[in-house]
Amino acid sequence: MQAFEPCQACHALTRDAGQKPGPQLAGLIGRPVAGDPAFDYSPALRAARDKGDVWTRERLDLFLADAEAMYPGQWMGSPPIRNAKHRADLLCVLEGREALHRPDGGSLAQHATGSGRDVRSRGPDYSTSR
Numbered sequence: 001m002q003a004f005e006p007c008q009a010c011h012a013l014t015r016d017a018g019q020k021p022g023p024q025l026a027g028l029i030g031r032p033v034a035g036d037p038a039f040d041y042s043p044a045l046r047a048a049r050d051k052g053d054v055w056t057r058e059r060l061d062l063f064l065a066d067a068e069a070m071y072p073g074q075w076m077g078s079p080p081i082r083n084a085k086h087r088a089d090l091l092c093v094l095e096g097r098e099a100l101h102r103p104d105g106g107s108l109a110q111h112a113t114g115s116g117r118d119v120r121s122r123g124p125d126y127s128t129s130r
């Protein structure tokens with residue numbers, strides 16, 4: 001859950017988002033973009049939904065790396081996450097399988113090797129992953 005800490009201020013992982021400034025992210029993988037019926041999304045994300053975009057692991061990885069490049073004009077005021085390991089951890093949380101800690105971690109985690117950083121350190125790491 002630690003990877004999700006910086007997101008928690010704005011997002012919940014349950015269907016009851018409460019009073020968060022962002023949409024709830026329950027069951028996100030496989031869900032249409034802008035899929036929280038209770039949330040008023042930006043025109044950019046609503047256009048993506050109308051186009052039929054769905055959250056896959058790949059799309060999510062790109063979104064977290066640079067949301068503005070993917071959906072120009074979107075409203076998420078969270079900085080890009082350049083660290084691939086951090087994104088891979090987030091994908092596990094969002095997929096609801098972080099407890100499994102699979103050594104292969106899915107294809108995306110393979111890009112994450114070689115970062116000697118302690119991912120348990122506090123706060124997101126926005127440095128380039130090298």
Ligand code: HEC
Nearest residue numbers: 007010022023033034035036041042045074075076077078
């Ligand atoms: C400052 C508040 C804020 C923070 C922090 C934040 N988000 Fe968001 N997020 C938003 C808002 C607002 C939107 C809706 C954007 C829009 O409508 O354009 C959003 C949208 C999203 C979406 C698209 C949801 C959908 O239903 O299509 C995802 C995925 C997402 N955020 C993931 C994250 C993750 C992962 C983090 C942590 C790294 C994070 N967010 C941090 C505010 C935030």
